[in-house]
Amino acid sequence: xxxxxxxxxxxxxxxxxxxxxxxxxxxxxxxxxxxxxxxxxxxxxxxxxxxxxxxxxxxxxxxxxxxxxxxxxxxxxxxxxxxxxxxxxxxxxxxxxxxxxxxxxxxxxxxxxxxxxxxxxxxxxxxxxxxxxxxxxxx
Amino acid sequence: xxxxxxxxxxxxxxxxxxxxxxxxxxxxxxxxxxxxxxxxxxxxxxxxxxxxxxxxxxxxxxxxxxxxxxxxxxxxxxxxxxxxxxxxxxxxxxxxxxxxxxxxxxxxxxxxxxxxxxxxxxxxxxxxxxxxxxxxxxx
DNA sequence: ATGCACCCTGTAGCCGCTACAGGGTCAAGG
DNA sequence: CCTTGACCCTGTAGCGGCTACAGGGTGCAT
Numbered sequence: 001x002x003x004x005x006x007x008x009x010x011x012x013x014x015x016x017x018x019x020x021x022x023x024x025x026x027x028x029x030x031x032x033x034x035x036x037x038x039x040x041x042x043x044x045x046x047x048x049x050x051x052x053x054x055x056x057x058x059x060x061x062x063x064x065x066x067x068x069x070x071x072x073x074x075x076x077x078x079x080x081x082x083x084x085x086x087x088x089x090x091x092x093x094x095x096x097x098x099x100x101x102x103x104x105x106x107x108x109x110x111x112x113x114x115x116x117x118x119x120x121x122x123x124x125x126x127x128x129x130x131x132x133x134x135x136x137x138x139x
Numbered sequence: 140x141x142x143x144x145x146x147x148x149x150x151x152x153x154x155x156x157x158x159x160x161x162x163x164x165x166x167x168x169x170x171x172x173x174x175x176x177x178x179x180x181x182x183x184x185x186x187x188x189x190x191x192x193x194x195x196x197x198x199x200x201x202x203x204x205x206x207x208x209x210x211x212x213x214x215x216x217x218x219x220x221x222x223x224x225x226x227x228x229x230x231x232x233x234x235x236x237x238x239x240x241x242x243x244x245x246x247x248x249x250x251x252x253x254x255x256x257x258x259x260x261x262x263x264x265x266x267x268x269x270x271x272x273x274x275x276x277x278x
Numbered sequence: 279a280t281g282c283a284c285c286c287t288g289t290a291g292c293c294g295c296t297a298c299a300g301g302g303t304c305a306a307g308g
Numbered sequence: 309c310c311t312t313g314a315c316c317c318t319g320t321a322g323c324g325g326c327t328a329c330a331g332g333g334t335g336c337a338t
Contacts (some may be wrong), residue, residue: 160327
């Protein structure tokens with residue numbers, strides 16, 4: 001008797017719905033079932049789900065996690081592929097940060113110019129209406 | 140005769156599909172139709188869609204854009220609400236940047252430790268398997 | 279009259295969940 | 309023994325913001 005779905009959810013900071021979703025999509029292997037047809041998760045499932053949640057927390061998408069989990073299951077392989085996946089994700093995160101920083105600058109600029117008053121004179125709405133008033137390349 | 144959907148799309152850097160989607164959801168008002176049942180967009184539609192795309196480019200969600208567009212249509216209103224929406228979005232962007240910066244640090248750390256070799260000794264997969272190896276609070 | 283670029287509607291899919299509805303299981307308390 | 313309540317099951321649909329068809333119509337040039 002291992003873990004029921006609720007216990008596994010609590011142990012990993014997820015929900016039963018999410019766990020069932022991972023099972024449906026094949027990310028988490030199908031567990032055994034009890035007589036009453038309840039899922040019966042093993043310690044291995046717990047490890048795997050912790051891995052998945054950790055990777056999700058770092059922003060890896062499901063396809064990447066699938067690859068990473070397959071690699072983790074096969075210790076003799078070269079880790080170059082793991083490196084590639086992680087580096088690629090790091091690049092994507094860095095690009096996203098840069099893009100958001102540009103948005104932040106533009107938004108700060110907009111908000112700082114708002115002096116209250118009516119919509120007619122509102123800089124926020126003016127800027128939204130006219131891209132040329134933007135100081136940065138943001139999109 | 141105003142703009143057909145393809146011309147409007149080119150003028151605003153979108154696609155006909157997206158424009159029809161905005162119309163369906165009521166974000167963009169329904170345009171007139173030609174005899175052949177083609178959409179016939181006016182200059183006002185062009186302005187509105189430019190506004191929408193600009194705000195989307197700045198990361199506002201559709202609900203916010205709906206509010207902002209309604210405000211822009213009514214120049215006598217107080218712009219405090221526009222300010223609140225923009226400031227709230229700015230806050231959200233700043234929080235997102237901070238979160239991504241934490242992810243970036245953790246990912247850099249992971250990737251920097253990978254020295255090649257087999258999966259068995261790969262730091263990337265080790266760290267993913269054991270959250271306690273993380274140096275930062277990332278999720 | 280034929281080809282081609284464009285337009286139309288309607289529906290389904292993407293990601294990663296989340297939220298039901300409508301039922302079954304199981305242990306504790308009366 | 310029966311009920312209550314917490315938990316579990318399956319299946320389906322929804323979120324946001326598009327995107328991608330299929331299957332058909334329009335309009336202009338050759």
